[in-house]
Amino acid sequence: MKRIFLIQIFLLIALLSMTGCKTGSEEQQSAGEPAKIKIAASFEAVKAITEAVGGEHVEVYSIIPDGTEPHNFEPTAKDLMNLQNADLFVYNGFGLESSWLDKALSSTNEEKKLTVVEASKGADPLLLDEKSDDGKAVTDPHIWLSINGAELEAENIKNALNNADPAHKDDYEKNFQAFKNSLDGLKKEYTAKFADSQRKDFVTGHAAFGYLAKDFGLKQNSVSDALLSGEPSAKKLKELTDYCKENNVTTIFVEDMVSPKVSETLAREVGAKAVEIYTLESLPEGMDYISALKYDLEKIYESLN
Structure with a gap:
């Protein structure tokens, strides 16, 4: 299977070469414009953070198509074509891309030095109750939903861009600070709001908000686990139903990238x-990263009062 995958990659590269296809950077250079740094991001949230820091100096593509759930995603050779022309590859880490990361990197052109950036490097992971097949603790990958986590990821991306393109270091620093200021504004606003909330717990369909809850001293209860690894058991659903009734839960959150069926049944x-x-794995239409995160925080706040 791996051999077939690699053959597909090589054939696509050869086809592009024979047809004289130009990259975006080549087209810019031929037009006399400064070449942008070409960046492949693993999925939409990472792409959004990278664009916020890189600004006008970067051209960013997602490996995982927008609107596609990244859990257990397996890219095709076509999905990985942007990686062939990239200068940087930015991925979330914490195991989210582990099912395909090594295979993708092994398919890149060995003569080209691709800078690989693990955006979550240096963060303290949340560990899930579940265990991997070898008995090890499993890491919750959803750090991009945390204000603190997003700031750390943005800083790691900024540092990589500074090294790759020192001529525009001042711009990357300025863009990073503007992004951080926006996040800090949200943190300040909702720290005050949640401090006055009547309750500190909320219920979601998918356990994706552990890091965000930790930012504000909240607790999430969820129908499905963080990795979407199967349907919830009857015991789990009964426990959550009893919890909601005993605690007068009035809102069940339904995630945009996950089937709403079980959550809507629980709500009824x-x-x-x-x-x-x-979950920002795909940005909603008309919203950027900051406005989508603010939307989430406001809906959670409303559910607690």
């Missing part, structure tokens, strides 16, 4: 309303 069972919330 306990007399709650189902409210959409975003």
